[in-house]
Amino acid sequence: MQDFWLYFQLGWQHILDWQGYDHILFVVVLCVTYAISDWKKVLILVTAFTVGHSITLALSVFKLINIHTPLIEFLIPVTILITAAGNILNKRPKNGATNFKYLLALFFGLIHGLGFSNYLRSLLGKSKNIVPELLAFNLGLEFGQVIIVIGILLLSAILVGVLKIKRWDWNFFVSSAIFGISFIMAAERFSAAF
Numbered sequence: 001m002q003d004f005w006l007y008f009q010l011g012w013q014h015i016l017d018w019q020g021y022d023h024i025l026f027v028v029v030l031c032v033t034y035a036i037s038d039w040k041k042v043l044i045l046v047t048a049f050t051v052g053h054s055i056t057l058a059l060s061v062f063k064l065i066n067i068h069t070p071l072i073e074f075l076i077p078v079t080i081l082i083t084a085a086g087n088i089l090n091k092r093p094k095n096g097a098t099n100f101k102y103l104l105a106l107f108f109g110l111i112h113g114l115g116f117s118n119y120l121r122s123l124l125g126k127s128k129n130i131v132p133e134l135l136a137f138n139l140g141l142e143f144g145q146v147i148i149v150i151g152i153l154l155l156s157a158i159l160v161g162v163l164k165i166k167r168w169d170w171n172f173f174v175s176s177a178i179f180g181i182s183f184i185m186a187a188e189r190f191s192a193a194f
Contacts, residue, residue: 032087035153045101080185
């Protein structure tokens with residue numbers, strides 16, 4: 001049980017680490033379009049992302065897949081870029097857009113999971129039974145993501161509800177800023193990936 005809490009803590013600390021801010025940016029841009037009253041939709045969205053990265057994290061840790069690390073490091077900001085662009089271009093989301101966003105979060109989670117895998121593999125070393133550690137790490141990642149979601153939804157509630165900033169302006173500002181940051185990250189990582 002002690003190992004469970006250790007890996008749980010490593011999971012949430014990894015997602016909240018400012019040195020690896022690309023994952024924070026993704027979670028922020030994923031949920032910035034939602035209001036606090038949409039918390040169920042956001043929880044499903046973030047859980048879809050967690051399911052995706054849990055799958056590839058497990059496959060990678062069990063050495064069933066191995067993707068060139070620089071390619072993954074390039075694709076991670078591309079997922080952020082696409083999500084931010086979707087937020088900017090979808091001023092009025094159509095019916096079914098939420099379901100598509102769930103699928104996109106799941107798919108992008110697959111890519112992000114490969115990014116987490118090197119870190120987790122180095123932690124596990126030559127451990128024989130890695131299933132409990134893998135589960136604990138994933139639950140810790142989900143916990144860290146929920147902290148980010150709560151923070152962004154509360155900030156949104158204050159800015160939109162109290163300070164009366166238009167929801168679209170808030171979404172556009174955050175999504176545009178993250179679009180710019182992720183574009184630079186992708187450009188910097190492009191040459192190493194190919």
